[in-house]
Amino acid sequence: MYSSTPDRLGPRQATHACKLPAKRGAYLTEGFSSTSTFIKTIGVTKAAVIFIDFPDTPATDTVQSLYDNLLPGGAQFFNISSYGQMQLEAVSDMKFHRMPQASTGYRWDRETFSGTSQLRYIKDAIAAAGGGTPYTGCEVLYIIPTRAARSIGFSPTSMGAATLGDGTQVKSVVTFGQDQWSWGYGVLNHETGHTMGLPDLYPMDSAGRPTEYYVGGWDLMGLISGTSPDFFAWHKWKLGWIEDDQVACIGTKGTSSFTISPIERAEGIKAVAVRVSDTKAIVMEVRSKEGLSTDSCTVGLLLYSVDTEAESGTGPVRVLNTKPSSRGCSPSKGGELTSAAYDFAKAETKIGVAANGISVQITGVQNGEYRVSVTWQ
Template sequence: MRWSSLANRAWPLGAIITRTLTAKLPGPNADSSACKLAADQNVYLSAGFGYELNCAPSVGTLSAFMIFVDFPDQGADESTPEVLHDFFLPSAADWYDGASYGALGLSVTADTSRFYRMPSTAASYNWERGLTAEQHQHYIQDALAAPTFMGDVTTRDGTYVARKSVTFGYDGYRTWGSLVLNHETGHTMCLPDYYPFNGSATGLFIGGWDLMGLISGPSPDYFAWDKWRLGWLSDDQVDCVAEAGQTAHVLSPLEAPGGKKAVVVKHNDTSVLVAELRSPIGVDSASCATGILLYTVSTTIATGEGPVRVLDATPGSGGCAGDELDDATLTVDGVSSYTHAEWHVKIAVVGRVGEDYEIRVTVA
């Protein structure tokens, strides 16, 4: 026990020395506003700032109303909707409270009196990935509830019902768990899908690193880039690198409040490279790998086509939790640097201080 204690004390000392050596390097070389890429309004659910599609509030209280439906050919299996309600809530609300550092509260009022019978069979709605807006609208008007449909919802007589709406089927209850509600609610705040729409593997672009990709992934916390866009991170929690040179930065775990959360390296007016520290705490408690996660963001790539792409620091490793990208991180005692050759950017881990990581960014 004494030897273990001494060993634990020796490591922070080494890390502090590393910080002292690299402290001579400058910090961010641009105001954070230089890295706030504007959304492309012609790109559906563009991953930039200021996307305009009547997005639901992401700070304060997001209020919602929930009803439950079944179909003539698929009656409800549960005796009461309360079983489903309790399955999703308060878990989904608690997730947002943790992921947003308390900035967003999800308040859901539900009609648990019964299942409302839809007028047509489940099969008639052609409910599958890639549903058209018209098919969505038809379902909405029939249910007076909402699928993941990015438009205002009204009854047939024109009465306003909701700004945005989401829906999920029995697969959420059977497969995805309560996080399906958070995924779909993310769309109401104008977050894109990070899984591919072309039928490729769900983790093709980002592995299991964000809830807007693989819902059941081991590290579901939203990317720091999106937390910044949603207003959950302040400008002073993001370092912006927009010029050539070498800079040093200290990042704290994304999953915990406070501290610096991201280094954003601006490539041009439509794309950036982001570095953030992921740890097995909070909403990422099931993570199978930790360290500095790197990814690119493009504001010109639409939802489902890969607007965010994780950069794999350990290609060919086989990954963990079933996906090659799930162990893509840089670590202190493993793969410690990554070079994006095309963009002439190198990210290197140079030390660890407690739970924080120090990284060095070199832009040629």
């Protein structure tokens, strides 16, 4: 979840035929752009960390326990997902700072929470921490409350800049809540994903759709507890972890053949994209049980649509449910879409995307790499 944000565009320049442009004026989209105020995703990314407690809920835990719940695992996730290209480092004085108001005074429940109350919370935390710690080079601020502050229930991200006590200006702020104890470090990776330019992939409307409705458990931006939470190849491409020559682009109708390597590996072709319009693409990638996807209950070729006109929370990415009769191999960790990958070993070789006239034939697998023939009629 994220809160208020200025007009921002995606973090990577559009120079590739399938790099669909970002929608101007939107919060967060799946498009590419030449301008960005998102945090960097290559090299060392520094995060300032402020630990806080409150007059009504003084800390009974330790800052080390809070740190251990989020930072080591969160940093390791980014390191693995980026193929070692992103190293997240925390800068903190490792002590609690007392907020000026009671935890209940910040109106943190989902019914009354607002960007205004969040900004007041951020300003109070920065003031409480003071200017004694040098945060030079930090791009994002993490504010982590004591576990005793039960009223700070969830973890929204503010996409606006903030100035820390030493004068360092960060690009965005993640305000963690009690949901970190349910999601673990995954909530750090999800919320930091917003600061890197990624939208929410779960429904954010009043229709009552389940969290896994659009993408199942195939990406952390959709379901933190999913069976295969690594980022989609499209996201890794946006973040610069996948190079342009690792994404094959189909822009004209006909038949083409490719060999696709699992996204959990650094080498090889990571995705094939069919550019069906200036704002839409059908993407295919291979998922395995390697890397961050060890809990996946299905492997193989995964297809999804990308719509750069769709804003965060409205389905900018949708895993294609070409097995509508399946109930999913892990209903509690991604629903019926957990079975969406096509496994060659199970003779699942032919996939049709009727609405776009696209069909895919899996012709073989070697060392986990899928050979596919794609026809666009």
